[in-house]
């Protein structure tokens with residue numbers, strides 16, 4: 001991998017929680033034989049997530065019926081002869097798979113099909129995250145960081161966190177980086193601008209159709225995005241009627257057009273999420289992550305909601321400078337209501353663990 005001054009991710013952020021030395025990092029990937037798992041593992045082994053100087057130990061978790069496929073993936077990982085890849089182990093037992101985990105990518109779970117909402121997956125997927133949260137509680141390293149990709153991602157992360165009362169709550173996050181990327185890409189397309197010139201986009205709320213893509217503070221080429229959009233004949237109506245629904249329903253559009261849910265773009269987003277958390281967001285920009293709310297921006301404490309965050313020194317901080325416009329605030333309230341409803345649904349099914357029962 002080449003180092004260029006334009007790419008802030010090629011060198012570890014100053015003050016990163018990871019030591020400068022080349023200690024290996026233990027990465028557990030669930031659903032390792034699935035589509036997103038397969039698209040993720042080789043990039044992690046190549047150093048695209050944790051850095052070109054960081055050896056990794058991969059621990060792959062699968063269900064028994066897909067174990068052989070995961071073993072095959074492990075053989076292919078060997079065949080890649082990745083200099084950074086110290087070991088690959090395959091498990092069907094979450095307790096063993098999460099033993100010593102420092103970076104957990106919780107992907108394994110059922111994807112939705114055409115016409116479904118992600119919340120309909122709670123029945124099929126919720127229980128997976130109870131067992132995995134408990135396994136993380138039992139064996140994770142002190143510096144563990146978890147990103148839940150499996151849908152419905154925010155509520156699955158809530159379930160996992162509730163079963164891991166000994167792990168700091170803020171270490172459980174869910175993926176909305178794909179929505180963030182989709183929003184950036186749509187703004188670039190709409191204005192004929194390079195993707196790299198779009199900054200300060202925010203995704204708020206749930207990774208669902210109720211999510212809130214927010215361009216109020218976004219910049220294109222260093223200028224307010226709203227101004228640049230207006231020059232291209234795109235005002236509020238475009239934002240409300242085209243941009244927001246396009247981004248919020250892009251997952252369904254991909255399922256319809258591709259015949260299956262997003263894979264490589266989701267893997268890329270998961271890698272970027274963990275990379276930025278560990279190594280920092282670029283100077284002057286932020287990203288979007290679903291993280292446990294501390295009550296910020298009026299989001300009920302404890303719900304795992306997407307926020308604009310800046311990352312440095314191995315931690316993320318919810319951005320408090322970004323003020324909510326009235327429309328964004330109204331939409332966010334609706335998305336938070338949906339998150340609260342999902343929490344009630346999993347609570348009533350007995351899926352919440354010791355940390356989440358009373359909140």
Ligand SMILES: NC(=O)C1=CN([C@@H]2O[C@H](COP(=O)(O)OP(=O)(O)OC[C@H]3O[C@@H](n4cnc5c(N)ncnc54)[C@H](O)[C@@H]3O)[C@@H](O)[C@H]2O)C=CC1
Pocket residue numbers: 030031032033034035036037061062063066107108109110111112128148149150151153175176178179207261262263266
């Ligand atoms: N948050 C996001 O932005 C996105 C989330 N997703 C979600 O990611 C999840 C995975 O999607 P795909 O990889 O396409 O699905 P897939 O069906 O190709 O793979 C899922 C894999 O998970 C495995 N699995 C099931 N239960 C497991 C368990 N208890 N432990 C370990 N592995 C288990 C399955 O055997 C399978 O190999 C889905 O829930 C999908 O909706 C997909 C795209 C974007």
Ligand SMILES: O=C([O-])CC(=O)C(=O)O
Pocket residue numbers: 111112118151178250251252254261262
């Ligand atoms: O839409 C889905 O079911 C998969 C997903 O989360 C996405 O592509 O954003």
